[in-house]
Amino acid sequence: MIKVVNLNTGYGKLQILFDINAIIEDKKITTVVGPNGSGKSTFLKALFGLTTIYTGEIIFKGKDISNIPPYKKVKLRIAYLPQIDNVFSQLTVNENLKIAGYILPKDKVRERIDIALDVFPELKDILNRKAETLSGGQRQFLAMGMALVRDAEVLMLDEPTAQLSPKLAEIIFGKILDMRDKFGLTILLVEQNAKRALEISDNGYMFVSGRIALEGTAKDVLNHEKFKEYSLGIKNV
Numbered sequence: 001m002i003k004v005v006n007l008n009t010g011y012g013k014l015q016i017l018f019d020i021n022a023i024i025e026d027k028k029i030t031t032v033v034g035p036n037g038s039g040k041s042t043f044l045k046a047l048f049g050l051t052t053i054y055t056g057e058i059i060f061k062g063k064d065i066s067n068i069p070p071y072k073k074v075k076l077r078i079a080y081l082p083q084i085d086n087v088f089s090q091l092t093v094n095e096n097l098k099i100a101g102y103i104l105p106k107d108k109v110r111e112r113i114d115i116a117l118d119v120f121p122e123l124k125d126i127l128n129r130k131a132e133t134l135s136g137g138q139r140q141f142l143a144m145g146m147a148l149v150r151d152a153e154v155l156m157l158d159e160p161t162a163q164l165s166p167k168l169a170e171i172i173f174g175k176i177l178d179m180r181d182k183f184g185l186t187i188l189l190v191e192q193n194a195k196r197a198l199e200i201s202d203n204g205y206m207f208v209s210g211r212i213a214l215e216g217t218a219k220d221v222l223n224h225e226k227f228k229e230y231s232l233g234i235k236n237v
């Protein structure tokens, strides 16, 4: 579980998130929705150690990790997949998967790559392709596969279905469910495809202007008037 307590954070002097209190439950999918610019991506970045934290705590396994740099978060088995630049574009799919396992003992890497290829069989035929030649969906499969190789326990995904067709988005949502159900991953998802994302989630938060406007089970959020008003105003909902 990740517990966020009274978090105030931003970039340098520019505060973006205000008094955020949230719980990311183990082995569940928690989705953050909200208008453009409301601070959803900043929330993921803050949890990974990429923002300036003014006050507050991020508690993971009983310890405050708010001042721990990103490379150490990887060792804590927290993975963050940004919207772009989530793979090494000049390397092949196979090389990307191998590199993802760099913190693991060598004999474990092969085993973890096999597990990743079981969940993402789509990658099997393109192992020797350079990542820069992949489609958006294939790239997303690779980025998620790399998190599986790393044996991540917490997976933070920033808009994994952005720019994808509805059919591919649905496949990605299916993979996210697989990662929770087959591997017990704790997933924190930021999505523009808000309604569909909440439908596959356990818990939800809606951010508005850097503050939590709604929170509860994903079902509670989906059925709340505030969410309905917001979702009527955006595409894909």
Ligand SMILES: Nc1ncnc2c1ncn2[C@@H]1O[C@H](COP(=O)(O)OP(=O)(O)OP(=O)(O)O)[C@@H](O)[C@H]1O
Binding pocket: 011, 014, 016, 034, 035, 036, 037, 038, 039, 040, 041, 042, 043, 192
């Ligand atoms: N590196 C940065 N430096 C300064 N300001 C930033 C930086 N990244 C984001 N911001 C600002 O922080 C605010 C929140 O942005 P953020 O990307 O977290 O919102 P979001 O809810 O994820 O939006 P979207 O749905 O459009 O991705 C915006 O005003 C944005 O301009």
